[in-house]
Amino acid sequence: MPPTLNQFLSRAHREHSVPDAHLQRLIGTIAEACKTIAHQVGKGALGDALGSTERENAQGEIQKKLDVIANHILLEEAAACGALAAIASEEMERIQIVPDHASKGPYLLLFDPLDGSSNIDVNVSIGTIFSVLKRPYGEPLTECSFLQTGSKQVAAGYAVYGPQTMFVLTIGDGVHGFTLDCTTGTWQLTHPSLRIPEHTHEYAINASNARHWYAPVQRYIEELIAGKASVRGQDFNMRWIASMVSDVHRILMRGGIFMYPADRRQPSRPGKLRLMYEANPMAWITEQAGGAATNGYQRILDLIPGQLHERVAVFLGSKQEVERVTHYHRTGSCFPE
Ligand code: P6P
Numbered sequence: 001m002p003p004t005l006n007q008f009l010s011r012a013h014r015e016h017s018v019p020d021a022h023l024q025r026l027i028g029t030i031a032e033a034c035k036t037i038a039h040q041v042g043k044g045a046l047g048d049a050l051g052s053t054e055r056e057n058a059q060g061e062i063q064k065k066l067d068v069i070a071n072h073i074l075l076e077e078a079a080a081c082g083a084l085a086a087i088a089s090e091e092m093e094r095i096q097i098v099p100d101h102a103s104k105g106p107y108l109l110l111f112d113p114l115d116g117s118s119n120i121d122v123n124v125s126i127g128t129i130f131s132v133l134k135r136p137y138g139e140p141l142t143e144c145s146f147l148q149t150g151s152k153q154v155a156a157g158y159a160v161y162g163p164q165t166m167f168v169l170t171i172g173d174g175v176h177g178f179t180l181d182c183t184t185g186t187w188q189l190t191h192p193s194l195r196i197p198e199h200t201h202e203y204a205i206n207a208s209n210a211r212h213w214y215a216p217v218q219r220y221i222e223e224l225i226a227g228k229a230s231v232r233g234q235d236f237n238m239r240w241i242a243s244m245v246s247d248v249h250r251i252l253m254r255g256g257i258f259m260y261p262a263d264r265r266q267p268s269r270p271g272k273l274r275l276m277y278e279a280n281p282m283a284w285i286t287e288q289a290g291g292a293a294t295n296g297y298q299r300i301l302d303l304i305p306g307q308l309h310e311r312v313a314v315f316l317g318s319k320q321e322v323e324r325v326t327h328y329h330r331t332g333s334c335f336p337e
Pocket of ligand 1: 115116117118206242243244245260272273
């Protein structure tokens, strides 16, 4: 019988890869909240949770009912676990400071409660993404407390609500996948030490935006489409689920490169995805599994955030591919084969 998530966390705490009981309890709480979210997602039309609300989120996007439900579940359960000082969510403009009457702790939690919302009503996989930072010592607790580089994360991961419900986690010693056993309600360690193959024949991008891409992405994708006839010398396949969690999970399972570049539609916007609670956790997961993650020019985990909800271009996955497309951005020259 594979270990459960709680057994995994207990051992990690004994072996000091989880520094303290606060973090152990926080990760367990996030996983429990994801179980509750999975149950709500699984109800579909039977749970009166499909469709949209009339409200917009912090990004000006119409909120799906399940976005609001998932945000509430995570907020309530995490705020009560005694490990947190404050919480940030894609669905909330401002951070939420854990009230003094509640038991608090030294960590900051950021999450996208339900990523891929456009897939909810059509029964395609969606997920929850989370990132954990340490509260900076000896300074007032404000939004600035969250503005740390992705390299400062102490835990990160996601839940994917698909044919299986899985919880994927890194605490800095590799990436480990847990599958929800619905009969016992426990997360079972089914995918220890996941690794992303360095080479791949699969890429993920929303190709309908091709006419808006800048030259480095145009060149990189044209080579992939040309396949054997191009400098690549092999054919490639494309996938696009429009749910970052699902596309990244596939890459974690069998390799590939995920791309959401900046484009000419909004020249001032560096990309669509959010740095703090989408790109950073997924970049750390990717690197911990042997892959790479850049914004086309720099390592994502090195980017210094200026705002809580800032956006970033994302190229992540199999190292060889990320290095090539990043080389095209940086130099415009041929990739040293
Ligand atoms: P598009 C979902 O809305 C999301 O934030 C990511 O999960 C996903 O990869 C991307 O946007 C899809 O964007 O423009 O293809 O709909």
